Amino acid sequence: MSIDTHIDALDTAGKALLTAAAAAGTDAEVVTCPGWRVRDLLRHTTMVHRWATAFVAEGHTSYHPDGGEPDLDGDALLAYVRGGHERLVAALRTAPADLECWTFLPAPSPLAFWARRQAHETTVHRADAESALPAGPGPVDPALAADGVDELLRAMHGRDKSRVRTERPALLRVRATDTGDLWDVHLSPEAPRTERDADGTRPADCELSGPADRLYLTLWNRLPLDAVRMSGDAGLARLWRENSAITWS
Structure with a gap:
């Protein structure tokens, strides 16, 4: 799959995750992650998105710790997650093809790595958010x-x-x-x-x-x-x- 296809998948999955989370409510149980409520899933997801964005946008060439999970809930948390997701998508879309930054899995390039990894990170967590709804996780392309x-x-x-x-x-x-x-x-x-x-x-x-x-x-x-x-x-x-x-x- 191409870098652009992975970024498109990330964009689509993040929006679907937020839609499911809003419909379920932040206190709903995440069936696929025992012990988690939707708020826990959202806090984790936005932490990962913002962590990944820092590598892409700031070009850290060695491991850089995450910024921790936000102490937010409800509509404020949903808005914060939406903002973090949008910034990640934008950072990947505007990153140079020869981006140099830290990665942790083999890939053709750092940009290819982060686009692929975050596409799947977000698609899996989209399924987690949907598991809080009666219909459960929807299909994946x-x-x-x-x-x-x-x-x-x-x-x-x-x-x-x-x-x-x-x-x-x-x-x-x-x-x-x-x-x-x-x-x-x-x-x-x-x-x-x-x-x-x-x-x-x-x-x-x-x-x-x-x-x-x-x-x-x-x-x-x-x-x-x-x-x-x-x-x-x-x-x-x-x-x-x-x-x-x-x-x-």
Whole structure:
């Protein structure tokens, strides 16, 4: 996906997040994040947006701490989140292609990294906000969802800090039935190693398959495992569920 496509996705997801949050109210429970109310989700999201904006707009070339969560609620919090989201989108749209700043995942460029990361950060949290509504999380564009599965498997869990490990080598296959994408996640005592578009001929110990957006939200632990089709060793799917959470630190 292009940088502009990721920025468009960020823009759309942020607006949908705010719409859902306003409809639910800041005291509503966020079903996908046990223990959180909508206000907690909004405070976290705007903190991340403003943190990311600082790297893009100010060009920090080393890690820079976040500014903390705002002590706001209600309409004031919604307005603050809206302002932070708009500034992030604007910073990315106006950033130079040769932007130099700190990143934490492999990417073609720092600008490509921040556009992609914040598109998925916000899309996942859009689903969180929608989980506070009776209808629950809405669909995710299949191409964006497949891209997000790729980022999660190959980048997020390609790092040494991933806790998704097995005592013995095992293969977890993820197959998007609508986009045709396939990932082979090689599990071992080390960090996972994921191949995209493997030929799929090697027997997998466990396979998760379904539409890309269902895989996306399931692998991000926003939908239950039964939202997708599972075959093989259910223990590997549970291992993912229990150990794959990405935490803010």
